[in-house]
Amino acid sequence: MPRVLIVEDDEAMSVALRDGFTYEGYDVRVAEDGETGLKLASEGNNDLVILDVMLPKMSGLDICKRIRREGSRVPIIMLTARGQEIDKVLGLKIGADDYVTKPFSFLELMARVSAVLRRCTGFTDQADAYEFGDVSVDFKKLEARKNGQSIELSPREFKLLRFMIDHRGEILPRERLLDAVWGYEDVPFTRTVDMHIAKLRKKIEDSPQDPTFIVTVHRVGYKFTG
Numbered sequence: 001m002p003r004v005l006i007v008e009d010d011e012a013m014s015v016a017l018r019d020g021f022t023y024e025g026y027d028v029r030v031a032e033d034g035e036t037g038l039k040l041a042s043e044g045n046n047d048l049v050i051l052d053v054m055l056p057k058m059s060g061l062d063i064c065k066r067i068r069r070e071g072s073r074v075p076i077i078m079l080t081a082r083g084q085e086i087d088k089v090l091g092l093k094i095g096a097d098d099y100v101t102k103p104f105s106f107l108e109l110m111a112r113v114s115a116v117l118r119r120c121t122g123f124t125d126q127a128d129a130y131e132f133g134d135v136s137v138d139f140k141k142l143e144a145r146k147n148g149q150s151i152e153l154s155p156r157e158f159k160l161l162r163f164m165i166d167h168r169g170e171i172l173p174r175e176r177l178l179d180a181v182w183g184y185e186d187v188p189f190t191r192t193v194d195m196h197i198a199k200l201r202k203k204i205e206d207s208p209q210d211p212t213f214i215v216t217v218h219r220v221g222y223k224f225t226g
Contacts (some may be wrong), residue, residue, distance in 0.1 A: 034058025
């Protein structure tokens with residue numbers, strides 16, 4: 001489970017972010033001032049830091065600078081208010097990976113998070129292998145195992161799984177999956193994606209009716225959470 005540190009002094013904002021990231025499958029820690037945020041960040045066991053610029057006791061810019069000075073490359077997304085253009089520039093110069101201007105939607109933030117994590121971890125569609133739960137997949141050899149036992153996936157299922165892994169954590173509409181995996185463009189919605197997802201779940205999920213890794217997003221599509 002990825003861990004995110006949220007450093008935000010506005011209670012309503014920090015609660016909303018905590019609930020949102022928890023729903024997305026993150027282990028969440030929250031700090032309400034700069035000193036506490038720096039202490040938690042310095043422990044070095046975070047996968048992501050969401051950092052407000054304006055904080056009591058120590059500014060977000062100072063925290064970012066200290067984190068980078070200590071040699072940490074943890075992805076940092078800064079939250080800035082309207083009119084703080086100079087803070088955005090300074091934040092990026094001292095090592096922040098991205099910024100989001102308040103007010104923002106949580107979907108916008110998660111899109112930024114997904115992009116930053118892919119960029120910072122170097123995980124791209126060129127990855128040859130991936131493991132999640134008790135499943136291991138070798139995309140180069142087109143081999144998959146669950147609990148050490150070989151499972152048979154079709155070339156289409158490998159392609160579908162690879163695309164979802166490459167975009168893990170993102171909500172993927174059915175139309176996007178059709179376009180990416182089947183190459184369909186501007187076609188009416190079909191049940192093609194749903195049928196392939198159902199088959200894939202039977203092979204990789206412990207409980208296909210209550211999936212852990214390929215989760216349905218009601219009325220939209222799917223999300224890979226492994």
